Amino acid sequence: HILIAEDEHMTRQMIVENLKRILPECQVMTAENGVQAVRMSDQADALEMVFLDIRMPLLDGIQAAKAIRKRWKNCQIVFLTAYSDYEYMHEAIDLQAADYLLKPFSQTGMAVAVHKMVERLEQSKTGAASSDQAGADMTGVPGWARRIRREEFSTGICAVIKCQSPVSAPKVLGMLRGCDWKSYQEVFFQRTEDKISLILVSPAEENLIIQLNSQLRKVAKKIERFTGEKLFCGMGQNLYAPSEIEESLKKCE
Numbered sequence: 001h002i003l004i005a006e007d008e009h010m011t012r013q014m015i016v017e018n019l020k021r022i023l024p025e026c027q028v029m030t031a032e033n034g035v036q037a038v039r040m041s042d043q044a045d046a047l048e049m050v051f052l053d054i055r056m057p058l059l060d061g062i063q064a065a066k067a068i069r070k071r072w073k074n075c076q077i078v079f080l081t082a083y084s085d086y087e088y089m090h091e092a093i094d095l096q097a098a099d100y101l102l103k104p105f106s107q108t109g110m111a112v113a114v115h116k117m118v119e120r121l122e123q124s125k126t127g128a129a130s131s132d133q134a135g136a137d138m139t140g141v142p143g144w145a146r147r148i149r150r151e152e153f154s155t156g157i158c159a160v161i162k163c164q165s166p167v168s169a170p171k172v173l174g175m176l177r178g179c180d181w182k183s184y185q186e187v188f189f190q191r192t193e194d195k196i197s198l199i200l201v202s203p204a205e206e207n208l209i210i211q212l213n214s215q216l217r218k219v220a221k222k223i224e225r226f227t228g229e230k231l232f233c234g235m236g237q238n239l240y241a242p243s244e245i246e247e248s249l250k251k252c253e
Contacts, residue, residue, distance in 0.1 A: 002049040003029045005037035005064060006080060007056045011103070015051055018107050022114050034059025038067040047072045049117050051101075053080045065095050074124055076117035080105075097207045099238070116238070120205070123240065140243035145188040145199050148242055152186075153201055156239040157208040159216065160252040161196045162232040167223055169196055172231070175222060179215040197249055208238055 002019060006012040016028055029044065031037035035058040041047055050068060052061035059067075065077050076098040098120055099113040141148055148156075161176075163169040173191050176198065181187050188199040200212055212235060220231040234252035239245060 001027050001029070001044060001046040002051070003031065003037060003041055003044070003047060003068075004051045005031040005034060005056060005061065006051065006053045007032050008053075011053075011080070015110070018110050019114070021107075022111050023118075033057045034061060034064035037064045041068045041072060047075045048121055049114070050075055050077045051080060052077060055082070062095070065097070069095060074121075076120055078113050078117065096205050099207060100210065112237075119240070140241075140246040142190070142197075142246055142249070144190045144197075145245065148186070148188065148199070148201055148245075150242060152203045153242050154203050154205045154240070155208055156199060156201045156242070156245060157212050157236055158239070158245060158248040158252050159198045159200075159212060159233055159235040160249065161198065161216070162234075163194050163196065164229070164232075166227050167229050167231065169194060172196055172219065172223070175219045176215075179219065181215070182211075195253075197252075199245060199249075209235070 002023075004012055004015050004019075006015065012030055012032075016030065019026055019028055029040050031040055034052075034056045037050075037052065037056075038059065041050070047068070050065070050072075052065055054061040056064070061079055065079075068075065068077075077095060079097055079100040080103060081100055082103050098117045101109055101113060161172060163172050169191050173189060173196050176187075176189065176196065181200070182202075184203060186201045188201070190197040198212075200208055202208060216231075216233050216235065220233065223229060223231045236248040236252050239248055
């Protein structure tokens, strides 16, 4: 059961059509505003996935998500957002959104988000992995990040920051260490002469893309203001197992 709340008719129909291609047997409900979305979620017998536009009449997507979460705690939420909503999106982190789609988004981007939600739903049904599997999950963790504990890994994300003169890696690393990371999260760094590899780990299921992107943008703005140079960063997607870290770091480069 999937709920789509989007005030633009064409976008709403496009999402419905794409969902029918990706999940042919899915049951889809549509709403034109946040109030209607909350009402429909209250009346639903089941609700696994929700697509919410950030800016909607009567009730915005963030407030609608909070109301929907009260009844459907395990439903997977994807926010639909325009670039101008980016700073507003940090509230989605606290709602543990599965992902967000930046308008205009592609069919491929939507398919990735849907499959991610399906995986998370399956994970919540099967429960925690066995200790043997947990050990296997750590095989993709680089040696410099071996302090990551599988039992405290629910979500992770990687980034690689390239440093070129006059922007030195030690200076950038110092700025990254001084970022406003959440107290319950862990951040791991590896510095070489011209780059910094970063792994952000959270014990909660949350969308780390928004948070990490925000911190990297702040550092990049400071670097550009002080030196006139741009900072080049490669950032991955949300990860749900430590075994995905090594491959994600390679893609970030």
